[in-house]
Amino acid sequence: MTEMNQKHTCNTSHKGCVSLVPIFNHLDTEQMNEVMETVQSQSFKKGELVYHAGDKSDVLTIVNKGSLRLYRLSESGKEQLVRVLRPGEFTGELALFNEKVHENYAEAMEATSVCQITRSQLQALLVKYPSISLKILQELSSRVDQTEQQAARFTTESTEQRLASYLVELLGSDSQSDIVTLPLTKKDLASYIGTTPETVSRKLKELEELNLIKRISSSKIKIVDEDNLLFL
Amino acid sequence: MTEMNQKHTCNTSHKGCVSLVPIFNHLDTEQMNEVMETVQSQSFKKGELVYHAGDKSDVLTIVNKGSLRLYRLSESGKEQLVRVLRPGEFTGELALFNEKVHENYAEAMEATSVCQITRSQLQALLVKYPSISLKILQELSSRVDQTEQQAARFTTESTEQRLASYLVELLGSDSQSDIVTLPLTKKDLASYIGTTPETVSRKLKELEELNLIKRISSSKIKIVDEDNLLFL
DNA sequence: TAGAGACATTGATGTGGATCAAGTTCTTTC
DNA sequence: GAAAGAACTTGATCCACATCAATGTCTCTA
Numbered sequence: 001m002t003e004m005n006q007k008h009t010c011n012t013s014h015k016g017c018v019s020l021v022p023i024f025n026h027l028d029t030e031q032m033n034e035v036m037e038t039v040q041s042q043s044f045k046k047g048e049l050v051y052h053a054g055d056k057s058d059v060l061t062i063v064n065k066g067s068l069r070l071y072r073l074s075e076s077g078k079e080q081l082v083r084v085l086r087p088g089e090f091t092g093e094l095a096l097f098n099e100k101v102h103e104n105y106a107e108a109m110e111a112t113s114v115c116q117i118t119r120s121q122l123q124a125l126l127v128k129y130p131s132i133s134l135k136i137l138q139e140l141s142s143r144v145d146q147t148e149q150q151a152a153r154f155t156t157e158s159t160e161q162r163l164a165s166y167l168v169e170l171l172g173s174d175s176q177s178d179i180v181t182l183p184l185t186k187k188d189l190a191s192y193i194g195t196t197p198e199t200v201s202r203k204l205k206e207l208e209e210l211n212l213i214k215r216i217s218s219s220k221i222k223i224v225d226e227d228n229l230l231f232l
Numbered sequence: 233m234t235e236m237n238q239k240h241t242c243n244t245s246h247k248g249c250v251s252l253v254p255i256f257n258h259l260d261t262e263q264m265n266e267v268m269e270t271v272q273s274q275s276f277k278k279g280e281l282v283y284h285a286g287d288k289s290d291v292l293t294i295v296n297k298g299s300l301r302l303y304r305l306s307e308s309g310k311e312q313l314v315r316v317l318r319p320g321e322f323t324g325e326l327a328l329f330n331e332k333v334h335e336n337y338a339e340a341m342e343a344t345s346v347c348q349i350t351r352s353q354l355q356a357l358l359v360k361y362p363s364i365s366l367k368i369l370q371e372l373s374s375r376v377d378q379t380e381q382q383a384a385r386f387t388t389e390s391t392e393q394r395l396a397s398y399l400v401e402l403l404g405s406d407s408q409s410d411i412v413t414l415p416l417t418k419k420d421l422a423s424y425i426g427t428t429p430e431t432v433s434r435k436l437k438e439l440e441e442l443n444l445i446k447r448i449s450s451s452k453i454k455i456v457d458e459d460n461l462l463f464l
Numbered sequence: 465t466a467g468a469g470a471c472a473t474t475g476a477t478g479t480g481g482a483t484c485a486a487g488t489t490c491t492t493t494c
Numbered sequence: 495g496a497a498a499g500a501a502c503t504t505g506a507t508c509c510a511c512a513t514c515a516a517t518g519t520c521t522c523t524a
Contacts, residue, residue: 072380074388075462082380093373097366103377126362133358133365134329140372141325145335147379148304148314154386155426156306159481186502194387199481201503218490218502230307391511418472431511433473450472450520 017041017064017115021088023135031129038125039115044108051092056101059116062090066112069188070104081191083146084109084183093140096122154194162193163203164229167213171223178226182219249273249296249347253320255367263361270357271347276340283324288333291348294322298344301420302336313423316341316415325372328354386426394425395435396461399445403455410458414451 018024018036027035041064044050050061050068061068068085082104085091095102096119117125126133153162166189170180182189186197193200204221207213212229214222223229250256250268259267273296276282282293282300293300300317314336317323327334328351349357358365385394398421402412414421418429425432436453439445444461446454455461 072384074384075393076388078388080384080388082384093369094377097370097373100374103381123366126365130359130362130365133362133369134355137325137365137368137372138329140369140376141329142332144372144375144379145326147376147383149335151379151383151386152304152306152312152314154383155423156308156310156312185500191387196482197502198483198504202481205503428512429472430474430513434511437473 017062020064021062021090021115023062023090023132023139026131026135027129035125038121039117041113041115043111043113046108046110046112048108050106050108050114051095051102052105053103054101056095056099057092058096058099058119059092060090060096060122061092061106062115062117063087064113064115067109067183068112068114069107069109071107071191072104079191081184081188083192090139093136158232159193159195159199160203160206161232162195163200164207164212164232166193167221167223168226168229171226178223179216180221180223182221249294252296253294253322253347255294255322255364255371258363258367259361267357270353271349273345273347275343275345278340278342278344280340282338282340282346283327283334284337285335286333288327288331289324290328290331290351291324292322292328292354293324293338294347294349295319296345296347299341299415300344300346301339301341303339303423304336311423313416313420315424322371325368390464391425391427391431392435392438393464394427395432396439396444396464398425399453399455400458400461403458410455411448412453412455414453 017039018032024032024035039062044066051057053073063085065087067087068091070082070085070091072080072082074080085106091104091106092102094100153165157165167180170182171178184192186200190197190200195203204213204215207229208215210228212223212225214224216222249271250264256264256267271294276298283289285305295317297319299319300323302314302317302323304312304314306312317338323336323338324334326332385397389397399412402414403410416424418432422429422432436445436447439461440447442460444455444457446456448454
């Protein structure tokens with residue numbers, strides 16, 4: 001991986017890595033044991049890079065605990081948040097399957113442990129258990145869909161609409177309660193929806209004045225009127 | 233598939249479908265023959281839809297001849313061009329691998345012939361020839377990358393820069409000559425780079441005044457200064 | 465080959481949201 | 495727990511680009 005970060009390889013408790021993640025957790029116990037022996041566990045402290053653009057390391061990195069922030073730098077050096085990886089999600093597929101260099105940066109947002117599997121190891125597993133391919137294909141095709149949708153929103157919706165959609169989507173998974181917790185700083189949130197922190201601030205204020213949301217604290221927001229949020 | 237379009241199933245000459253496309257053309261002759269027997273050939277006239285948003289048909293569609301225009305409609309009904317599929321490229325993976333409905337519309341841009349393979353047929357092939365999975369994984373991961381880059385451009389680059397990048401990318405594949413042929417109408421081009429036809433018109437004029445390009449005809453453009461196009 | 469409809473250009477105008485700048489509040493850390 | 499520094503908010507200004515409108519040009523088709 002990146003040479004700049006010391007690695008804390010711990011050979012115990014790969015279990016989480018394997019049994020938790022969608023691409024492996026359909027296997028039976030014995031097969032999982034086999035997978036566990038091939039994956040390497042690794043930990044990163046907040047702010048450390050798992051890989052960076054230009055890096056060619058060919059491992060698949062699966063988040064076990066914590067979260068990774070994937071971002072890009074534009075030609076002009078502006079940072080664009082691509083997505084946040086949560087436990088069970090993976091990254092590194094471009095370098096792994098296409099033998100290309102990474103185009104993204106992957107940074108730990110908090111203390112984060114991941115499992116890594118090399119190209120040759122994964123290839124062996126894919127041949128032996130084709131169902132793993134299928135899971136990865138599922139995940140990748142749904143990522144293509146999500147990213148296309150995200151791109152389409154940049155050109156067809158206003159900043160306010162994108163912010164509102166984002167809040168409602170947070171609610172979706174969170175559910176149960178009508179209070180969402182922003183998992184990102186305002187700066188990252190702004191970058192993700194394609195705007196600036198100043199504008200996020202102003203738009204949240206506007207949404208509050210329209211009685212669509214209520215700001216509880218800086219990172220907690222109550223969704224008052226989900227339907228009209230999507231109607232903007 | 234879509235019930236609105238008559239299908240022109242021709243059971244001859246699947247050969248192109250199979251031997252031309254990256255996901256199959258690494259197989260040996262005998263294996264290809266096997267694949268040929270499972271795929272279905274189909275033709276579409278200009279403007280016909282191969283599938284549409286909401287459709288749940290679970291086939292992988294591979295372009296053999298011609299081209300398909302993939303687009304989305306936003307909530308507000310605005311059309312966003314996602315990408316153009318050329319021979320060898322495929323679509324339909326979301327519905328196929330995730331058993332979800334299509335989110336895109338796929339429309340023939342000209343007389344187009346495609347090959348289709350159903351979920352169960354493909355699954356059988358994937359188990360038998362794991363190298364096919366690998367090819368699909370390659371293609372999908374590179375699509376994720378491209379789409380992420382496209383999304384990042386919407387937020388970090390100006391319209392002029394996006395247009396310039398687009399022209400240079402056209403040159404890349406076309407190569408040899410420094411003249412590119414726009415494969416899209418101005419309307420589609422505008423949608424693809426996230427702007428309006430009016431602005432495309434104006435920006436092309438500006439680029440010409442800067443001596444970076446020269447418009448030969450409405451669809452042919454000479455790239456005069458590739459380096460500075462990327463420097464904008 | 466004329467005429468209609470689609471597509472492309474150009475101009476005039478308005479505005480959403482970026483940018484710059486100045487406070488304010490929240491977190492670190494020593 | 496005080497000081498330093500992030501992160502956040504609010505205000506004032508500006509501009510890139512959308513939108514609306516009019517005209518010009520291409521290309522089907524009858």
